[in-house]
Amino acid sequence: MVSKRIxxxxxxxxxxxxxAMPAFxxxxxxxxxxxxxxxxxxxxxxxxxxxxYWQKKxxxxxxxRQSHGGSGKQARAVIDGLEADVVxxxxxxxxxxxxxxxLINPEWQKRLPHNSSPYTSTIIxxxxxxxxxxxxxxxxxVKSGITVVTPNPKTSGGARWNYxxxxxxxxxxxxxxxxxxxxxxxxLYKNVPVLDSGARGSxxxxxxxxxxxxxxxxxxxxxxxxxxxxxxxxxIVYPPASILAEPPVSLVDKVVEKHGTRVIGEAYLQYxxxxxxxxxxxxxxxxxxxxxxxxxxxxxxxIKLFKVDEVFGSWQAAQKTHFADGGTFDQIYGK
Amino acid sequence: xxxxxxxxxILPGLVPTLGYTVxxxxxxxxxxxxALVFKTAGMTxxxxxxxxxxxxxxxxxxxxxxxxFVAALINAVFGSxxxxxxxxxxxxxxxxxxxxxxxxxxxxxxxxxxxxxxxxSSNGWVGSYLDSFGIKIAYSPAGIVVAMVVIGMPFxxxxxxxxxxEIEKETEECAACLGANRLQTFQLVIFPMLLPxxxxxxxxxxxxxxxxxxxxxxxxxxxxxxxxxxxxxxxxKLEQYDYSGxxxxxxxxxxxxxxxxxxxxxxxxxxRRYAEG
Amino acid sequence: MSAMETxxxxxxxxxxxxxxxxxxxxxxxxxxxxxxxxLFLGFFLFLPLLAVFGQALEKGFSAYLAAIREPDCRAxxxxxxxxxxxxxxLNLVFGVAAGWAVTKFRFPGKNLLVTLIDLPFSVxxxxxxxxxxLVFGLQGWLGxxxxxxxxxxxxxxxxIILATIFVTFPFVARELIALMQAQGSDEEExxxxxGANGFQIFWRVTFPNxxxxxxxxxxxxxxxxxxxxxxxxxxxxxxxxxxNTIPLHVEILYNEYNFAAAFAVASLLALLALATLAVKSxxxxxxxxxxxxxxxAQCAST
Numbered sequence: 001m002v003s004k005r006i007x008x009x010x011x012x013x014x015x016x017x018x019x020a021m022p023a024f025x026x027x028x029x030x031x032x033x034x035x036x037x038x039x040x041x042x043x044x045x046x047x048x049x050x051x052x053y054w055q056k057k058x059x060x061x062x063x064x065r066q067s068h069g070g071s072g073k074q075a076r077a078v079i080d081g082l083e084a085d086v087v088x089x090x091x092x093x094x095x096x097x098x099x100x101x102x103l104i105n106p107e108w109q110k111r112l113p114h115n116s117s118p119y120t121s122t123i124i125x126x127x128x129x130x131x132x133x134x135x136x137x138x139x140x141x142v143k144s145g146i147t148v149v150t151p152n153p154k155t156s157g158g159a160r161w162n163y164x165x166x167x168x169x170x171x172x173x174x175x176x177x178x179x180x181x182x183x184x185x186x187x188l189y190k191n192v193p194v195l196d197s198g199a200r201g202s203x204x205x206x207x208x209x210x211x212x213x214x215x216x217x218x219x220x221x222x223x224x225x226x227x228x229x230x231x232x233x234x235x236i237v238y239p240p241a242s243i244l245a246e247p248p249v250s251l252v253d254k255v256v257e258k259h260g261t262r263v264i265g266e267a268y269l270q271y272x273x274x275x276x277x278x279x280x281x282x283x284x285x286x287x288x289x290x291x292x293x294x295x296x297x298x299x300x301x302x303i304k305l306f307k308v309d310e311v312f313g314s315w316q317a318a319q320k321t322h323f324a325d326g327g328t329f330d331q332i333y334g335k
Numbered sequence: 336x337x338x339x340x341x342x343x344x345i346l347p348g349l350v351p352t353l354g355y356t357v358x359x360x361x362x363x364x365x366x367x368x369x370a371l372v373f374k375t376a377g378m379t380x381x382x383x384x385x386x387x388x389x390x391x392x393x394x395x396x397x398x399x400x401x402x403x404f405v406a407a408l409i410n411a412v413f414g415s416x417x418x419x420x421x422x423x424x425x426x427x428x429x430x431x432x433x434x435x436x437x438x439x440x441x442x443x444x445x446x447x448x449x450x451x452x453x454x455x456s457s458n459g460w461v462g463s464y465l466d467s468f469g470i471k472i473a474y475s476p477a478g479i480v481v482a483m484v485v486i487g488m489p490f491x492x493x494x495x496x497x498x499x500x501e502i503e504k505e506t507e508e509c510a511a512c513l514g515a516n517r518l519q520t521f522q523l524v525i526f527p528m529l530l531p532x533x534x535x536x537x538x539x540x541x542x543x544x545x546x547x548x549x550x551x552x553x554x555x556x557x558x559x560x561x562x563x564x565x566x567x568x569x570x571x572k573l574e575q576y577d578y579s580g581x582x583x584x585x586x587x588x589x590x591x592x593x594x595x596x597x598x599x600x601x602x603x604x605x606x607r608r609y610a611e612g
Numbered sequence: 613m614s615a616m617e618t619x620x621x622x623x624x625x626x627x628x629x630x631x632x633x634x635x636x637x638x639x640x641x642x643x644x645x646x647x648x649x650x651l652f653l654g655f656f657l658f659l660p661l662l663a664v665f666g667q668a669l670e671k672g673f674s675a676y677l678a679a680i681r682e683p684d685c686r687a688x689x690x691x692x693x694x695x696x697x698x699x700x701x702l703n704l705v706f707g708v709a710a711g712w713a714v715t716k717f718r719f720p721g722k723n724l725l726v727t728l729i730d731l732p733f734s735v736x737x738x739x740x741x742x743x744x745x746l747v748f749g750l751q752g753w754l755g756x757x758x759x760x761x762x763x764x765x766x767x768x769x770x771x772i773i774l775a776t777i778f779v780t781f782p783f784v785a786r787e788l789i790a791l792m793q794a795q796g797s798d799e800e801e802x803x804x805x806x807g808a809n810g811f812q813i814f815w816r817v818t819f820p821n822x823x824x825x826x827x828x829x830x831x832x833x834x835x836x837x838x839x840x841x842x843x844x845x846x847x848x849x850x851x852x853x854x855x856n857t858i859p860l861h862v863e864i865l866y867n868e869y870n871f872a873a874a875f876a877v878a879s880l881l882a883l884l885a886l887a888t889l890a891v892k893s894x895x896x897x898x899x900x901x902x903x904x905x906x907x908x909a910q911c912a913s914t
Contacts (some may be wrong), residue, residue, distance in 0.1 A: 026401070041868075067849055067850040073574070077849055077850075079750065080755070080766065080768075080848040082767040125558065192558075196557065197552055197570070205474075210456070323575070325575065333391070333559035333560055344716055346717070346800055347810040348712055348716070349719075356729075357725075363778055364728065365728070367743035368731075370743050370746035413648070416649055426646070431755070432650075434889040436653075437832065437835065438882060440836050441836070441884065442664070442839055442881055443839045443840070443841040443859030446862060451660055454659050505785065542733065542734035543734060546733075548738055550615065550841050569736070569739070582746070585736070585738075585742065592902070596727045599730070600727050603722070
């Protein structure tokens with residue numbers, strides 16, 4: 001009896017000590033990574049790996065907290081005072097907006113390789129199993145009788161990539177120009193019955209509610225959706241050409257200065273470019289920029305990828321022409 | 336200032352209770368809401384008018400207020416009927432059903448929206464039946480109405496229930512003694528007594544519907560000019576970092592809500608006087 | 613309800629034969645109306661509720677428990693309870709004060725005051741969240757000062773509490789104003805004449821009359837406080853395990869395609885509502901005194 005009780009007390013003590021240990025053995029540093037919706041799984045994996053790496057390297061414990069939401073909403077939260085040490089968003093324009101409020105160094109995009117995008121993605125099609133409507137390329141989307149599901153470009157970062165991909169495709173057609181691109185995109189949106197406010201909402205609408213023949217989606221989202229929601233229900237179609245999506249990352253200078261986390265924040269972002277970071281990105285269906293890792297994986301087919309800077313000048317220009325109030329997207333619905 | 340008012344009541348406590356009420360109201364509601372006004376004041380008048388009368392915004396008013404009106408109407412009719420049944424009749428399970436009426440309050444609006452989309456989409460429990468008749472609920476303006484009916488339902492039922500309980504049987508007995516049949520009693524005695532409360536319930540459900548966001552976006556389809564509600568346009572403006580545009584539309588919504596509620600309160604006063612006189 | 617029935621039944625038994633029709637509807641109409649009411653509730657209330665529980669239990673009961681025991685979910689439950697525990701009592705105190713001020717006195721601008729109290733109820737949750745961002749946000753009035761002094765309001769627990777207080781602001785007050793208005797102040801005035809002081813009047817006379825209103829108001833306020841999604845979503849910052857309430861945690865799970873878990877956690881809120889309602893019925897049943905006390909006051913006012 002007595003020995004059992006002693007054992008029990010000892011067990012409790014050990015538990016308490018092991019919980020209390022970190023408080024004695026070096027401080028725990030916390031980082032806040034404010035990110036957009038589709039990166040949940042990626043950063044859940046990556047943060048674990050980084051914490052191990054950092055503790056091995058410096059002996060310091062690090063806890064990375066995550067916040068996810070629509071890219072624009074998240075950028076606004078940082079602008080309004082959410083103290084993010086690093087931001088990892090869907091498009092450069094959102095980080096530019098944070099920069100415009102003086103929270104980030106104006107040179108942010110040059111601080112890390114590849115325009116500060118450690119991984120890329122593209123826009124592809126998700127169709128019903130067996131591709132009953134035979135959808136292969138962008139011009140199949142504007143045919144009558146085809147219904148397309150895509151989120152609202154005014155509220156969703158991913159949807160803006162969808163829109164620009166369609167626009168770029170129409171421009172690249174023989175004889176394509178502004179006018180024909182506008183017509184093409186207009187016809188495409190005529191086939192859209194539901195505009196969800198975010199990318200995940202559209203995926204659910206397409207897969208669970210059975211709305212639409214084709215979903216325009218991030219490649220990583222589509223691969224995840226097929227895995228999570230049913231390889232027996234939907235399949236992926238790669239169009240011959242699409243857009244190169246470059247989700248950028250950055251330190252938030254003002255915040256890391258306040259928190260004294262610049263060094264670890266920088267290390268965190270650098271680690272995204274390491275071979276381990278790249279492997280984790282690839283595992284979570286993002287295209288790694290490291291050729292050797294990209295080459296070792298076969299799941300990313302080669303397709304022609306338009307670049308936003310080459311087709312539209314810059315993200316700012318694209319935002320202004322297409323998605324600002326009165327832009328081409330509004331004109332489509334303005335009668 | 337308060338002491339200068341002519342006190343018609345002999346009861347104590349006007350200054351502390353009214354003082355605290357005004358203080359707390361200012362702190363939680365008025366000061367934060369005034370931020371909307373100040374933010375909007377940064378715009379030019381032309382800019383303001385252009386923003387709040389843009390075609391897409393106008394269409395969204397039509398959708399929002401139209402759907403809220405239809406939903407409130409449905410609630411007024413069927414909610415009143417339900418309240419009557421819940422108070423006057425007895426049937427097995429009544430107590431549980433009565434308790435469940437408050438549930439739309441407790442569930443997060445997003446859950447309500449997702450659930451309604453599940454039930455009413457063309458592959459859902461109800462939606463699939465309606466679909467075979469060519470009726471589409473989810474992802475159409477009808478979906479907005481359904482969401483607003485669910486959200487507004489407790490208001491009509493809970494406003495009516497106590498009033499129906501209060502109706503004295505003697506009144507109905509009088510009518511019966513004087514030779515009225517049941518229909519006449521209802522038309523001429525009961526319904527006029529209930530009407531003010533029905534109107535209040537209607538107005539409350541309407542006001543609640545106008546402000547609803549979470550449940551609607553999941554079932555509306557959100558098509559510009561067709562099924563896009565005003566709250567969504569505010570979010571859209573925010574997404575473009577257009578804070579003053581967003582607050583301008585928000586201000587219009589706020590003023591409309593305020594006028595609506597003021598009307599409800601006057602209506603209630605009128606109904607009390609009507610009941611007393 | 614029980615009091616109503618006891619009042620009603622002798623009347624019916626008196627004129628059993630001829631008056632039956634005149635005092636209630638024919639059985640067929642009764643059944644028809646009950647049917648319509650149940651159909652209405654069925655489509656707009658029971659089916660969605662059934663869908664919530666159906667999807668929550670889709671992966672079995674153990675998956676349901678696992679979803680609720682998960683650490684992030686427990687953190688969300690703790691935060692939600694904390695937020696409700698602070699915002700509901702504050703609104704209760706306010707509701708009682710407002711009820712007293714509005715119903716016991718006459719003063720100019722009363723209609724305006726009552727309307728302003730109601731206002732948060734019809735404001736879109738987007739706006740409810742936005743106003744606090746405009747006040748406390750880094751680009752707002754107090755934001756820069758708060759940032760300097762490292763005080764976090766929005767994107768932290770205080771902001772969530774503020775937004776919740778705003779959204780649930782009118783519930784207790786509205787309930788009490790309506791009730792106290794119906795009761796009038798005759799009883800209080802009588803107590804006053806008999807020499808009672810303000811607190812005695814409130815505790816001995818007013819409180820027993822309004823406690824059901826208070827309980828119902830608190831239940832509504834609490835349910836809404838725990839279930840609020842839109843406004844809280846704007847000010848929370850969505851930091852996992854830290855600033856996520858139950859509704860936000862539901863959204864996260866849903867967005868992770870973890871539908872069964874999302875609905876499991878959502879069903880917690882429904883269960884919670886049912887539990888509070890059960891408590892209310894129990895208390896009501898244990899102390900069947902309210903109606904006899906209330907009744908004379910109301911007769912006097914009508």
